[in-house]
Amino acid sequence: MSPAVPPASASAPEPAVLQPLLPSDPSAIAGYRLLGRLGAGGMGVVYLGRTDSGELAAVKVTHADHADQPDFRARFRREVEAARRVSSPWAVPVTGADPDAPEPWMATAFVPGPSLGEAVTAHGPLPERSVRILGGALARALAAVHAAGLVHRDVKPGNVLLAVDGPRLIDFGIARTTGETALTSTGMVVGTPGFLAPEQAEARAAEIGPPSDVFALGCLLAHAATGRPPFGTGAVDALLYRTVHDEPDLDGIPEALLPLVTACLAKDPAERPTAAEIAARLTEDTPGSAADWLPAPVVRTIAERSAAMLALPEIDATRPGASAPDGRPAPSRRKFLLASGGAVLAAGGGIGAWATLRDDGTGRKATPPPKKRRWVIGVHADLTGPAEDIGRAQERGARLAVEQFNARKDKPFTLELKVSDDGGDKNKALAAARVLTGDPDVLGVLGPTSDYTGLAALPAYDEALVPLITVSAGLNLLSNAPGGQGLSVLQACPQHAIAGTYLAYYVLTKSRSVRPGILQERTDDTYAWQYTGGANFGFRQGKVTPLPRVVPGTTTDYKRVLGAMMADGMDAYVHCGLTPSAVLAARALDELGFTGLKVTGQHVFEPRFLAEAGDAAEGWVLGAPVVDATTVKAASPFVAAHRKRYGTAPAFYTGESFDLVTLLAQELAKAAKAGKRPDRRTLAPLLRKAGHQGIMGGYVFDPETGQLRTGVVGTFMYVVENGRYKALDFAPAGPPKNRRT
Template identity: 85%
Template sequence: MSPAALQSLLPSDPSSIAGYRLLGRLGAGGMGVVYLGRTDNGELAAVKVTHADQADQADFRARFRREVEAARRVSSPWAVPVTGADPDAPEPWMATAFVPGPSLGEAVTAHGPLTERGVRILGGAVARALAAVHEAGLVHRDVKPGNVLLAVDGPRLIDFGIARTTGETALTSTGMVVGTPGFLAPEQAEARAPEIGPPSDVFALGCLLAYAATGRPPFGTGAVDALLYRTVHDEPDLDGVPDGLLDLLRACLTKDPDRRPTAEEIAARLTEDTPGAAADWLPAPVVRTIAERSAAMLALPEIDATQLDASDTGDQPAPSRRKFLLLASGGGVALAAGGGIAAWAALRDDGKEDRKAGPTPKKRRWIIGVHADLTGPAKNIGRAQERGARLAVEQFNARKDKPFTLELKVSDDGGDKNRALAAARVLTGDPDVLGVLGPTSDYTGLAALPAYDEALLPLITVSAGSNMLINANLGQGLSMLQACPQHAIAGTCLAYYVLTKTRSVRPGILQDRTDDTYAWQYIGGANFAFRQTGLVPVPRVVPAGTTDYKRVLGEMMAEGMDAYVHCGLTPSAVLAARALDELGFTGMKITGQHVFEPRFPAEAGDAAEGWVLGAPVVDATTVKAASPFVAAHRKRYGAAPAFYTGESFDAVNILLQEVEKAAKGGKRPDRTELVPLLRKVRYQGVMGGYVFDAQTGELHPGAVGTFMYAVENGRYKPLEFAPGGPPKKRRT
């Protein structure tokens, strides 16, 4: 965990635990809370405290004790050490040394892959840490980018929560996959418990190093089932791995555990020296991040410089930041920073930090940001979202009792994921921005997310439904609220609609792999819903670029398909519509969000008639409660609001409601404290009700959902909300 993720303590939080003064929250989940703690001599630690109700469970306390014991058995400079623990306390806790650097996943996502030298240093250090793990008779079982923290003097392996003694199977049931898909071995993917051992960690290390070298996992991304299948059956994608590392990574990633090298052998083959105090093994932006986070330690309460002379009194000048760093307790900040001082020294500009303060800073502004695609493929959606945000801000400013005046700041990513991070930094880099609406699409959202998470700047999307935007395994989604259903949930809604409206007994579901992640989420949700009611669908997966849909769909009809769910994008939906029309198919034809655009009925023509589409938006002109909003939009823009405008209006008003509540007495709130407040919101907007999961920020199933439309005379005719569950009694 990093200082960028530090949140204020809650009133219910303790102020200290077993000699650790608690300075803030680093994270929280269903099992407990992780705090940033400090000892009396200045040492910083990540203090993990379990919930009392969990501690009452004997099996949970036993697992926690095993985690503590496992971490204590590992002795390596490249593994984060345990500095204290009490598994028998009323609320069991464990403290580990605090490393302020980013995780490997965060660094690669934000700044790209490492150099070959950087990968060698990373691999050598993590291999040595794993060698120590294996020497202690343990298997880590979760070597992934989120579990490797970066410091200038080398990486640190963390998290022994699922580590197990070699050969231990009592807690690894047959059929239970343990680890992170995309970074686990084939024997883990197939839950072959007796075969899981040190070679499994070596395979995961190979995945980790391929990711560090290329910026992508070697078995791709997407739905869990797809990742597990590729891990077991496909060859790794090592395109872009430096030639000097290819043979080693291929050896690590062989399917046969017995043919993989040991961790000691990997460390020996990666002969690059350890970095010491040099910062050049990491990209400069990563070093800068480490330096900034190390410097942020100075702002924490009661970390004081050591006095040079107890007799020094009177009007002595305050120590400069450099002197502060050099004088700070030797066992405290310097060690806790994990090389942060070296990073600061590598990047600082001598003479600048000791200058006197400049002019009085400008008066702070109150800004709401919009991150959208305004000029790219989804520009119609992005512009609608901007209009919704602008109306919300203008409505707020028109209030006579407004406590402050708002501004709107817009950043356009053009729908290009390569521009998304820069577009995000336009907003996160402005300290006056209090929250952001957006981004418009899944992939610009994923590319931009590291900037928002690092700044802990609230981010509300009404159109990006990828479940990867909130992914605890990758340590991301700290700032995100999804005011729309996730794609997998939307897929279940499509299936429930089929079950409610038809007599289907053999529904067909087809995945177009053009957008593999989106389609996998939809088909997974639909398949779950159908099987929940005992139906066995007719499935098909077609490669990107497939054009012969008549043959594929004809085969599905021959197998008894009586309803059709299309999990893919508009071009393939157009081909499917034409093919089904030619084949004379009369069952329900249904698809989801990424086909819900004017292009589908325009290109499919008569073949689109009767198709049903689900999307996370409602036609505002059909909602009685939205009448004042629709009138305001007509007055402002001369037309009825487009899809996504009303939802954006609601999302910005959710932000404004919580900002105003937090602005007690007109005092500007700390934007980093707003996300937990927003996730507890129950808000009734003009387009419906919004409730979020307090831990993840995803939309609660009981909130606004997927709305259904039918194509009629080339237009989308509003129908109703899709059911949130299977019908109590099937139509017969």
Template identity: 70%
Template sequence: MTPTPGQASDATPDPDALQPLLPADPSALAGYRLLGRLGAGGMGVVYLGRTDTGALAAVKVTHADQADQADFRARFRREVEAARRVVSPWAVPVTGADPDAPEPWMATAFVPGPSLGEAVRAHGPLPERSARILGGAVARALAAVHAAGLVHRDVKPGNVLLAVDGPRLIDFGIARATGETGLTSTDMVVGTPGFLAPEQAEARAADIGPAADVFALGCLLAFAATGRPPFGSGALDALLYRTVHDEPDLAGVPEGLLDLVRQCLAKEPSARPTAEEIAGRLTEDTPGAPADWLPAPVVATIAARSAAMLALPDIDPTAPGTDPAGPAAPAPSRRGFLLLGASAAAVLAAGGGAYALLRQREDTDGKNPAPTTRTTWSIGVLADLSGPAREIGRAQERGARLAVERFNAVHKGKPFTLELKVSDDRGDRAGAFAAARRLTSDPSVLAVLGPTSDDTGIAALPAFEEAGVPLLTTSAGYHLLTLRAGSGPQNTTVLRAIPSHFMAGTFLAWSTTLLPQVRHPGVLQERTDDNYSWQYVSGARYGFRQAGLKPHFRVVPGRATDYRRIIGEMIDAGIDTYIHCGVRSTAVLAARALNELGFTGPRFTGQHVFGPQFLKEAGSAAEGWFVCAPVIDPVQRAADPKQKAADRKLTQDFLDAHRKRYGTTPAFYTGESFDVVNLVTTWLATSAGKGPLTRKGLWQALRTQKYTGAMGGYSFDKDADLAGVGTFLYGVQKGAYKYLGPAPGGPANTKSATSKKS
């Protein structure tokens, strides 16, 4: 199936982000003076326009190459006709259009307010009264849509604008006449996953009617009241699956709205109320005095945007296209001056650091080589040292520090020494970019170990891409760190020294096939960390398919706590093995429930559960679990007679160095971090005499390395992902993890692939 989100071009961006017109843009169109760009995409451009009377409009103009396609022009004409058929004070009206122009265009009234999505992200969920007013107004708009014989099909937070006198429904780009299916492919999902009905998620075109909009309205109300979609977020396939099969997560929906939202979210279209019925149930809540229906912060946002509209430049005294009475140059606007002043102030405030970054960019562009006189270079560590994953982050820092100290001891008296520079991102996505910039703006930093978590990695990645600094991770498995979606740029920044979560899920599934009694595994996906769990489930699904097994899948919200009921239902379905695709806290709940229910089958889980905290929190309920993780216990590896003597010595040397430096046995992830930094320093040592060291070309050089360290061998494929397996199996015995060996590289009854570390 191919999900097709609705066009978002009618949405109103922040006027502060209004972009100037480009030289190729028209200055006027059909009576609208164009003031700037509101947005642009592959389909066309949306301009902010103004009539001679001062009325503002969002003017959408399609690209000429799109207009040359007969089906596109037909869709655009249908959008115009659909929008014109809807008459409601709660729907944004069309103020002009020409679908037959060389570049078809349509203008709608401009609403200088945020979308519901923007408002909730910036200021949090709406109070109950605001949500009720919102629902009533959107229901009235939908009632008008349905009365016109249409189905909107893309009711979502981005398509509802907030104004002082009430909300406005926008974007009829994928609206259809009721019962119309001829222009929709039977296998195409139309709408926005997370805000569409089960019949849309399954592409049942014949069943998509007004009730689908009501389901979306239920999702919209839940989002407005709680700040999150009722079926979670993450991968599109996961959202579609949960929409069809899972119950919505309505925790936090006010009691006064709960029954109505539940009725809207009924799986069967016939069980949902009509938009008109919903409007009738919410009639007591309509906006009174302007703006009294919204929280004060949202009203302030609307006021600020309205003021920005008043500050836009006046219409030229001469009509566009005519010669003014002289060649005087345009005076700079106060707005432009303020923007220029702010930019200059930011650069000056950055001081020497900004200048150093500029020099570093010059040094690495090939035109101005880095100076050869530098005597100190740095390896950076970006890690969670004080947040939720601080145990892993601190282990990573210790491993990196040991590697840097080893380099300086071995290469004493060489042309340069190494320093370790550490930046704590606190496990906070919001501060991860700034934490990364503290390292990437330092011209001495050649490469960075990190991050500790997926979320901080995604947030920090632009800083590394901008500066050209290689980022090597031993714990972040999110696939988009190395794999770009669609036509996105190719990865030239990250080297991932662990499997992606998808591959880890595949290895987890194959690990279960080592046990001959496994015939009907049960896989639980819980959505606390949705990206992680969905990737693990996707990998497990693939692995079990390869093994010829058909699992029983169950999806639950991250806030679910009644694991006795959830797992009881899975046991009743006949599962003989339990696989937990979720985080540690819910694995603890699952472990206790399995014990209470007397389940005696094998229990498996993955990376986010592995660690001493699971053993501590689950207690005796952890006994007998199998856990797959991307790390090896160095003590067990050093004592493993299956390892070569030389490899055991490398591991023992690492153990001795750690005990000498820190007085303890190393925690998990320390050895892998030690190895990965050694991979970098080994290359630096062999390359120092061949020319000046710079960041330029370092990622490509590291990607081709084949390195054997204390914890095994490392090499990377063309996408800079770890080559081989790299996942290891542990069993919980007597309250401790017992290392059982590398996970199989295929189902147990097939030939296994070569593992990363042997």
């Protein structure tokens, strides 16, 4: 098993537009007047703050429930101490902190500039001179980190901000004293896959030191020069493996920089140069106050965001009579920004956020008169994109659950449904989520429909701690242990790796296979990798060694690939990939006359596979986290209600959506009967503990992670018969006992 990788909770989100303060937000922290939200995550919120003298700062405030945990407070105190120990013009300075406050906070200087990751994504690779200056400044920053006896451990594009006077290294949330391992769990990979050293990838804690930061710096410079990470993208396990075993992809790096970057990426820490040596080798002058070290498009981005900062409320509106220490009126923010070149401050947590706030003369956004509170359940779905059939089914299930609740004579309130469509586009998912989380009356959300829209939307749900219940998104990153992302997620379907394990158990139970083939098709690397890993694990649990193959997503000659697998003894076949490749595999196996069991998973379970594979699909067995409601006796009244409401039998995923919205409605009703309206931020733990026996079956969740309990089977098997999916039964939850081969 691979080592665990914690979510990068210490790292802040990517840059975003400044959001207004919520009614629950404070107006000030210590000496900082809060102007708006820069971002938020499971740990807390980062605000844009301003002092009486006009300085802007990023103020990170932790949630009180985390602050009550001694180990969390210790980590936060260590972060503050680490940041304060680093003295470099290229590292963000701490301007204030109180780790012992009821809600610990830390303020760092602020710069209105994009992160390196944002700049490269928006404008492409940096020119050679920019990369040299970037590398020299960051090497000096790391030299200061290492001189302070620290290791940063998360040097990545999102943790570097670009300003006209040079870059800034930020975020010391997971920095450690050299040699310190006590607060790191055994086998825990800490950092960002793709930008960490081999010793970090293999969780060799005793070997993690300054050379680890140098390796990460090499990855960062390669990314800046080429626009891509040197070890590619995709599944976490794949990235970790490539980092340890594969050579980096350095094509496109300027010839003059190639030897240095290559040296930084040496697998052996002892062979890497020190940060001070890198700084000496990159002799390009530092940029000083000039902006010509960056390409013009990046400079324009900085200028636009600096100008937007000038539209914030004037400093003398912060507090009546505010003045400088010598009694003179405090300088305006306009003078402060212009005098400083508009880019002398660096944002803690990697956040840049710039927008005009409309205010009522006090700097706070005007608060409308209070409205009567509603009881609203949200649906975040793909209603107009590639998974619209599933999204529409989920919306219908939710709507029927709300209508059934409202038909009760004893209902304590009337439920409403609010729907937000992301079109299956991960670039629109976050905005779709904020439509729901931005409405304080939305108490819980069903969705999203798909893996990657779910992952893209997660920051909004983490920020608001709104319960998010998904019946179709099986990506493992959607739910994790406390302190990571997915703090309020209930994943009411098996994760893809677990579903892959169930497929293997099914093959072992239903056949005498001794040489099952597993093909990983890499169009959707994360999904396919997780199914492959799960299937491998399941077969080995059954004492069977599978025959693996990995093919690029562009592969079309499946007859050659599968013919070779058959020649090697393949007697059953597990397809870990998407529908187009499954169609090619079905046709190839049909032409080859393969008679063994053929199975595949959730992302192929769709009408398209039947239509495009035709007769070649006959006999294939598919697993999906959904049951046909028309085959479930307990669901008969629901099926009848659906026919009456929509004129058809319910589609797949409708019944599960009905069940989970019913669970949410029941928990809301319990709170209402107790005479109070629930705080939506406290609902997820209650839902995770409650579980539910619905019309489609039982749902039991891990109270810590929100994942469907292991052993609670959630993969139902279907066989293709006469061009249709015929329901079989649930996949077994374990390998068969006393299996005869």
